[in-house]
Amino acid sequence: MDLVAIARHFPACVEGELRITPITDGLINATYRVELLAGGQQFILQKINTAIFRNPAAVARNHSLVNELLAKTSYPRQLVRQLKTTVGNDLLTVDAQSAWRLLDFVTGAHTIHKANSPATAFEAAKTLGEFLFYLNQHSSAEPEETLPGFVDFAGRMRAYQAALGSASPTRRQQAAAAIHLVNKYLTLPDQWIAWQAADSLPRRIIHGDPKISNVLFDSNNQGLCVIDLDTVMSATLLYDFGDMARSYTNETVEDDAQATSVFDPDMYLAVKQGFSHHLGKLLAPIEAKNLDYAAQTVIFIQAVRFLTDYLNGDVYYATRHATHNLDRAQNQLRLLTELTHFLTI
Structure with missing residues (x-):
């Protein structure tokens, strides 16, 4: 699995050298930290576990719905965005069992x-x-x-x-x-x-x-x-x-x-x-x-x-x-x- 090639499908990661490291905290999805070495900007690259979430597109739409609803209020906390692919989709579908997304990385958080x-x-x-x-x-x-x-x-x-x-x-x-x-x-x-x-x-x-x-x-x-x-x-x-x-x-x-x-x-x-x-x-x-x-x-x-x-x-x-x-x-x-x-x- 070429993680760099997958990340390149998202505009923020199209150019420049990338460092991709696994985040092992999660139990369901495969999650990675993506860092652009030139500027230090970071993102979360995630492969949705389609054995658990059989409709990953619905998972992505629900994420967007939550952000849309909260954005209409005075909610004071940061929202984690899903970033579109180069063709404007929420998810990158590599094959029938592989759905990837890119999310904001929250800096200064633990x-x-x-x-x-x-x-x-x-x-x-x-x-x-x-x-x-x-x-x-x-x-x-x-x-x-x-x-x-x-x-x-x-x-x-x-x-x-x-x-x-x-x-x-x-x-x-x-x-x-x-x-x-x-x-x-x-x-x-x-x-x-x-x-x-x-x-x-x-x-x-x-x-x-x-x-x-x-x-x-x-x-x-x-x-x-x-x-x-x-x-x-x-x-x-x-x-x-x-x-x-x-x-x-x-x-x-x-x-x-x-x-x-x-x-x-x-x-x-x-x-x-x-x-x-x-x-x-x-x-x-x-x-x-x-x-x-x-x-x-x-x-x-x-x-x-x-x-x-x-x-x-x-x-x-x-x-x-x-x-x-x-x-x-x-x-x-x-x-x-x-x-x-x-x-x-």
């Missing part, structure tokens, strides 16, 4: 991969909440669906039941403790599923992957901008809050099944305060009253997804060892148990 203090968690949640607040101002526009069924919790539970029925006896036995705990919480998502069926939750544009590394910070650890818009979708804001709570409050790595304590209550309170800092003016009563429930439910559904994949023989998530998905499920169930205990104190 990423944080794990919240290291409640103050950092608050700032990240506030920055994402601000992004969502301005994105949902006075607009009926909806992103195109790029991840079908992503927030279909009824579908996630059906998949779990099917996996439970078809799993090998060995895997069911190895996962017995996790299955027992999932079954203990089996009715947890019922209210959410009922709301979805009745269309009771306000439909908003959400980020879909609000982990802390999708917020860029400046040198003072203040939020600079929100990145990675591939997963934006129409859903409930409760999902983004729940996934923030899930990913920010875990004191260990996501696949640590041995830790006896994983939940940080101070991080949780900071995320809740940060998320509501701007969005408190937008949230409907059903949203504002159910943040705690959302956190529990999203954590539970992620545990179910990991356990489902383990029972299915590890067909979706990449694994490094035989019980990797089971370890992930057990970690999430521990997080759920500790959060639930905290909320009942």
